[in-house]
Amino acid sequence: MSTAIESKETRNYLNAGYDLKSWLLTLDHKRIGLLYLFSISFFFLLGGLFAVGIRLELLTPPGDLFQSETYNKLFTMHGIIMVFFFLIPSIPAVIGNFLIPIMIGARDLAFPRLNLLSWYVFMVGGTLAISAALMGGIDTGWTFYTPYSSTYSNSNVMVTAVGVFITGFSSILTGLNFLVSIHRMRAPGMTWFRLPLFIWAHYATSLIMVLGTPVVAVTILLVGVERMFRIGIFDPALGGDPVLFQHLFWFYSHPAVYIMILPALGVMSEIISTFTRREVFGYKFVAFSSVAIAVLGFLVWGHHMFVSSQSVYASLVFSIITYLVGVPSAIKVFNWLATIYKGSVSFGTPMIYAFGFIGLFTVGGLTGLFLAAMGLDVHVHDTYFVVAHFHYIMVGGAIMGYLGAIHFWWPKMFGRMYPEVPAKTAAWLVFVGFNFTFFPQFLLGYLGMPRRYHQYPEEFQIFNVMSSIGASVLALGYALPVFYLVWSLKKGEIAGANPWGGTGLEWKTPSPPPTENFEETPVVTEPAYSYHKEEFELVKS
Amino acid sequence: MGTKFAFFPEQASSFASSVDNFYFFMVALSVFFSVAIFLTLVFFSIKFRRKSATEVPAPFHGGMALELTWTVIPFILVMVMFFWSARLYFTIVTPPAEAVEMWVTGKQWMWKIQHLAGNREINELHVPVGKAVRLTMTSEDVLHDFYIPAFRTKMDVLPGRYTQLWFKATKPGKYHLFCAEYCGNQHSGMIGSVYVMEPQDYEAWLAGAAGQGTLVERGEKLFAELACNNCHRPDGTGRGPNLEGVFAKAVQLESGQKVTADENYIRESILNPQAKVVAGYQGIMPTFQGLVTEDQLVQLIEYIKSLKGGPATGTQSAPSADGV
Numbered sequence: 001m002s003t004a005i006e007s008k009e010t011r012n013y014l015n016a017g018y019d020l021k022s023w024l025l026t027l028d029h030k031r032i033g034l035l036y037l038f039s040i041s042f043f044f045l046l047g048g049l050f051a052v053g054i055r056l057e058l059l060t061p062p063g064d065l066f067q068s069e070t071y072n073k074l075f076t077m078h079g080i081i082m083v084f085f086f087l088i089p090s091i092p093a094v095i096g097n098f099l100i101p102i103m104i105g106a107r108d109l110a111f112p113r114l115n116l117l118s119w120y121v122f123m124v125g126g127t128l129a130i131s132a133a134l135m136g137g138i139d140t141g142w143t144f145y146t147p148y149s150s151t152y153s154n155s156n157v158m159v160t161a162v163g164v165f166i167t168g169f170s171s172i173l174t175g176l177n178f179l180v181s182i183h184r185m186r187a188p189g190m191t192w193f194r195l196p197l198f199i200w201a202h203y204a205t206s207l208i209m210v211l212g213t214p215v216v217a218v219t220i221l222l223v224g225v226e227r228m229f230r231i232g233i234f235d236p237a238l239g240g241d242p243v244l245f246q247h248l249f250w251f252y253s254h255p256a257v258y259i260m261i262l263p264a265l266g267v268m269s270e271i272i273s274t275f276t277r278r279e280v281f282g283y284k285f286v287a288f289s290s291v292a293i294a295v296l297g298f299l300v301w302g303h304h305m306f307v308s309s310q311s312v313y314a315s316l317v318f319s320i321i322t323y324l325v326g327v328p329s330a331i332k333v334f335n336w337l338a339t340i341y342k343g344s345v346s347f348g349t350p351m352i353y354a355f356g357f358i359g360l361f362t363v364g365g366l367t368g369l370f371l372a373a374m375g376l377d378v379h380v381h382d383t384y385f386v387v388a389h390f391h392y393i394m395v396g397g398a399i400m401g402y403l404g405a406i407h408f409w410w411p412k413m414f415g416r417m418y419p420e421v422p423a424k425t426a427a428w429l430v431f432v433g434f435n436f437t438f439f440p441q442f443l444l445g446y447l448g449m450p451r452r453y454h455q456y457p458e459e460f461q462i463f464n465v466m467s468s469i470g471a472s473v474l475a476l477g478y479a480l481p482v483f484y485l486v487w488s489l490k491k492g493e494i495a496g497a498n499p500w501g502g503t504g505l506e507w508k509t510p511s512p513p514p515t516e517n518f519e520e521t522p523v524v525t526e527p528a529y530s531y532h533k534e535e536f537e538l539v540k541s
Numbered sequence: 542m543g544t545k546f547a548f549f550p551e552q553a554s555s556f557a558s559s560v561d562n563f564y565f566f567m568v569a570l571s572v573f574f575s576v577a578i579f580l581t582l583v584f585f586s587i588k589f590r591r592k593s594a595t596e597v598p599a600p601f602h603g604g605m606a607l608e609l610t611w612t613v614i615p616f617i618l619v620m621v622m623f624f625w626s627a628r629l630y631f632t633i634v635t636p637p638a639e640a641v642e643m644w645v646t647g648k649q650w651m652w653k654i655q656h657l658a659g660n661r662e663i664n665e666l667h668v669p670v671g672k673a674v675r676l677t678m679t680s681e682d683v684l685h686d687f688y689i690p691a692f693r694t695k696m697d698v699l700p701g702r703y704t705q706l707w708f709k710a711t712k713p714g715k716y717h718l719f720c721a722e723y724c725g726n727q728h729s730g731m732i733g734s735v736y737v738m739e740p741q742d743y744e745a746w747l748a749g750a751a752g753q754g755t756l757v758e759r760g761e762k763l764f765a766e767l768a769c770n771n772c773h774r775p776d777g778t779g780r781g782p783n784l785e786g787v788f789a790k791a792v793q794l795e796s797g798q799k800v801t802a803d804e805n806y807i808r809e810s811i812l813n814p815q816a817k818v819v820a821g822y823q824g825i826m827p828t829f830q831g832l833v834t835e836d837q838l839v840q841l842i843e844y845i846k847s848l849k850g851g852p853a854t855g856t857q858s859a860p861s862a863d864g865v
Contacts, residue, residue, distance in 0.1 A: 068726050141723045147700065148683040148725055152649075236701025242684060243699070276589070277597050285608050307686065308697050309704045312634055316627055323619035327612060334611040337581050344598050346591040355582060362578050366571040373567070373622055375629025379560055379693040382686060382721040446564070448550045448690025450721040453729035457717065459547060536595040 012512040014414070027112035028515055033098035034413070035119050036089060041482075043085040043126060048475065050078035055468040063455035071454040072139040073155065079142025084164050085126050087398055088256060091263035092209075093122070093174055095405045096202050098413060100178055102506040102513060103196050105187025105522045110180040118173035125167030132159035141452060143253070146234035146245040150226040157227060161220045168217045171259075175209030178202055187505070189524035193287075196504050196528045197280055200287040201266025204294035208255045208262075212298070216252035219245065243308055250301035258297040260394055261361075262290055264401020265332055268354050271408050272336050274502040275351040276343025279529040282335040289328035296325045306377045315374055322372035329365050333358060348500065349423040353404030356431040360396025364389060367442065385445025391438045403430065403481065410485065411499045415511040416492030422484040429477030436470025501536060503529055553716055553737065554692035555673075555709040556632050561693070563629055570618070633694055636707030640675035643668075644756075644839045647678065647685035647698040650727035652718065655839055659759070660750035664733030666718060668710055669743035675707045677804055681835050686722035689735055695721050703804045710737040760844025763837055767829065775848075781826060782819045785848040793820040807842050 013030045016022065023031060053074040057065045066074065097115065101108050109115050132138055138160045140149040149157055182195075182203050222233050223245070232238025234245040273280045280286055302310055302318030336358060345351075367389040371377050380386065411417050440463035449460045456464070498507040509518050552558050589598075643666070644655040654662045668674045678687055680700040687706055688695035691714075696706035720731035738746060754762075764770055772781035787802045795818040800806055809816055811833065814826035833841065 063729070068729065072723075072726065072728070139725070145684055145723065148723070152683050152725060236699070242701075277591075279600050281601075282608050306630070307695055309699055309702070312631070315630070319627065320623050323623045324616075326619045327615050330615040331608070331612060333578060335608075337578065337585065338607065340582065340585040340589065342598055342601075343585075343589050344591045344596045345586045345589050347586075355586070358582060359575075359579060362575055363571070366567075366574060369571075369619065369622055370564070370567050373563065373626030373629075375626040375633055376560060376563055376567070377626075378630065378633050378695060379690070381695065382688070443548055446549060447547060448688070448717060448719065450688060450719045450729075452723040455729045457732075531597045531600070533595060533597040536597060540595055 010510060011514055012415070012510065013515045014512050016515045025116070027108070027116055029101050029109050029112065029115055030098050030413075030513065030515075032115050032119055033094050033096075036093040036097060036122070039119070039123060039126065040086050040089055040094065043081050044478075046130070047078050047081035047086055048478065050074045050081065051471065052475070054078060055471045057454065058456075058464045059468050061456050061458050061461050066454075068454045069139060070137075072141075072452070073137035075452055076138050076141050077133050080129060080138070080160060080164065083142055083256070083394075084167055085122075085129060087260045087394055088171060089122065089174075090260070090398065090402045091267060091405060092178070092202060092205055092259070093118075093170075095267070095402070095409060096178065096205075096263060097174070099409065099506055100181060100199065100202060101185065102509065102517050103199055103504055104182060104185055105190055105505050105518065105524065106181060106185035107516050107518070109177045110185055111177050114173050115177055118170040118177070121173065122167055122170035125163045125165070125170065128163030128166065129160055132156040132163060135159065143249060144220070144223060144245075145249075146223060146226070146242045147236070147240070150223045150233075150245075151235045151237070158224055161224050165217050165220045165224075168213045168220075171209045171213045175206035175213075178206040179210065182206075187522050187524055190505075191524075193284065194524055194527050195287075196266075197269035197283070197286055197290075198263075198266040198504075201262045201269070201290045204290040205259050205262045207291075207294050208259050208297065212252040212255040212259075215248060216256075219248040219252070222248075243305070243310065246305050246308055247301065250304045251298070254301045254304065255294070255297040257390070257393060258293055260398040261401075262293060264357065264398045264405075265290065265361075267401045267405040267408070268332075268336065268357055270502075270504070271350045271354045271404055272339050273529045274408075274500045275348060275354070276340050276345050277501065277531045278339050278343040279527070279531075280335065281338035281341075282331070283528070285331055286335050289331045292328040293325060296321060296328075300325060303372055303377070306374050307381050319372055319374050323369065326365065326369055326372075329361075333362060333365075348407075349418070349420060349427055350404045350408035350500075352424055352427040352431075353400050353407065356427065357397060357400040357404060359431070360392050360400060360434065364392030364396055367392065379448075380445050382450055383445035384441040384449050384451055387451050388438045388441035388445060391441070396434055396438070400430070403427070406481070406485075408500070409506070410488070411495030412506055412511045412513070414489055414492075415495050416488045416490075417495050417499060418481075418488040418492055419484050422480060426477050426480035426484075429473055429480065431477075433470050433473030433475070433477050437467050437474050438470070440464075440466040440470070498539075501531070501539070503531060550690040550693075551712065551714070551716070552691070552693075553710055553712040553714065554689075554694065555711055556629070557691065557693045557711075559629055559632065563625055566625075567622070636675040636705060637673045640673035640707055641669070643674060643676050645676045645678040645687060645698065646681060646835045646839075647687070647720070647724075647731075648681040649683065649725055650720070650731040652687070652720075652731065652733050653836065655756060655836065656747065656750075657756050657843065658747045658750060659753040659755045660747060664718070666733065666735045667743065667746050668735065668737055669740050670710050670713050670737050671740070673707060673709045675705060677703050677705055677839075679703050679808075679835055683724050684722045685720045685724050685731065688719040688721035689716055690719070691716040691735075697722055703808065710735075713737045713739055756840050756843040757847040760840035760842070760847075763833075763840055764844055767833070769841075772826070780822070782822055784845050787848070788846045792817075794818060795820050795822070795824070804842055807845055808838055811838060811841060 013028055057071055135156050138155040140153050225231050226233045232240040234240040234242050269280050300322040302314055303322045306315050444463040495511045497510050505522055646653040652664050654666050678698045680698045685698040686695055687698055692708040694708055696704050714737055716735045718733040718735050772779040773784050775785055777783040791799050792802050812830045815824045818824040
């Protein structure tokens, strides 16, 4: 930890080169992580702007702000940008890229060039999606349901589909790189059960990326084939089957939700352990629960299709397996609570995000059990209840995890501390704003308001207004970090190697780390999360 | 209820209250767990807050008993949810045999309904109170979904096949009908009303369409106009199988398979006759794809359903094992 003081002067990955080429052709996983950080922040802003349009329109029952066509494009592009270009890459591509090699004690990922390629592939896909938006947008919903997407829609389906298709490859490359790195690049002594739980979570995530993404790529390709060459695959008028599309789509897109949430679960384990100075309770249970969620996640896609004309017996099987996913999810929450028990709890901003995450993930998870219930799903399927539920998981869970991670590792990435007061304010704004935005949507859904409605009957207005007001608080909470984080780059307090007293290898190298991560290859001699009183006393003196 | 501020839609079908009861159970359980987790979190965080900068709590590595407890209890709870909701689901998707039949066709962006008596309506559905109603539904274009929140039921409406939805309305009144599956531009305009009427009012309403011809009558006319009756003869001497009494019976196919002659089979046999040819016949029937509309298909099906099998039954030549 003595390296902390000179971290500003020493050579690190940030001052290794200043010209554009040193960034755009970098093979350093940390720099690639930052490239992703800037790109997905832009996409988040873009997706957020579409959401602003949606919330403004829904303030009043009649469709008076936008044309229906425009409104439909707004929610479609909001979904596509947020899901494929923000949520899926968020934690893995930014935080995972930056940290996985450091956490396992390696100099880089197994395939640095592939890693850079994945960013370029991502940007090509993203550029296509944006150009589709500029050309007039797409109106199929992010789910691309056929035969609307393959035959009827007059919007830019092909350009967007190709964009999503190409972006899928960046996911596959990232997942592959992580898997190989975790298998082959661990430092001496870093056994499987000494890995930080963040690594276990990313291992599970990578499995889904590698196994699931090809399926959605093929599916989107088939939509394109039907659209361009009129070959009947999904459109019954051409001899196809529209329900087949739903099977293929959800075979990837349900596991994709776990691509978004599993890394956040991994982040939580790191934050909670560090801020309680305690080994994560039931390490192996938490580790294997990630793998269990990833594996079971592949067998539950049909729960999106209880009213699709799918066989009722198939629905039974999908329902029961979905319920099983609830068990490993509950295991994680209880283990975190047990970690806090008799810990030494401190309340830094990342911990505030962790508390928020546990709350929102609990509500999101529990309402998932409502939707897994076949008899209840018939009523709430395709209503705002579903919209509320998946935002609790994907925004309440994944984005809380992402923001928590950004704050937790910010000092490591840039060597500077962010200011605590505005950071905590932002965390609270996000938590309160989020609940105000999305909790009313549960009520709206049970009341019967279908999703993707441009205009709606009057009795739904009150909840929609609440939701729109909450969204403006949420927007404030999201905007605030941009200012103080940028401010902190120059003005923040020098962080030192280990500002939180963490135990992971990332805290044993200077902040920001040198290009090669470690001056010499670290040797791991004890399990993850081993806190020692002597070390804290040393820091104090 | 019925005001501008409500938390639940009205309970207006036979299973609405069962769905709500299950919902209340889920809400109670969720509130219990959310509050319990929240309070535990707050309590632990305050009680075990860091007291000195160098404090390091004594490590402990978890306990099998605890892990098993919070694995087994959630498991039991989710299994209770599964069985309860699955039972509910089977009630919701299984129409009783005596249900009154109606036909629904969805298209961008309207609902068309045909009653057996011949009444047709658009974006409105009139049903009697206290009687089970079964809707057989299809779409002319993209996916739609027939959703009546007050009845707590919905079902996707697909092009190229029939799906079913049933309910027994319990309370006269006017209720929302929504399209719940995104279907393009005017998706949120594809809405209507369900009118639940007292039986005598419903009869009077039905009588309003007298003289237009019932679905069966229109189907019979169409059957003749399209020259179906040239081959499908009641005496079994035609080039196609006799259709009398065929509905809902098992049919032996040329391929050796057996299918039930339900609405979907008849529909397919009209639009794509070569798909499932009845044993003993040649696949010579031309397709009627593009020649009959969805509405006309419904009329033809109703006519075929009405052919209960007359004196010609015994002479049918299709060598079905069941003697159909």
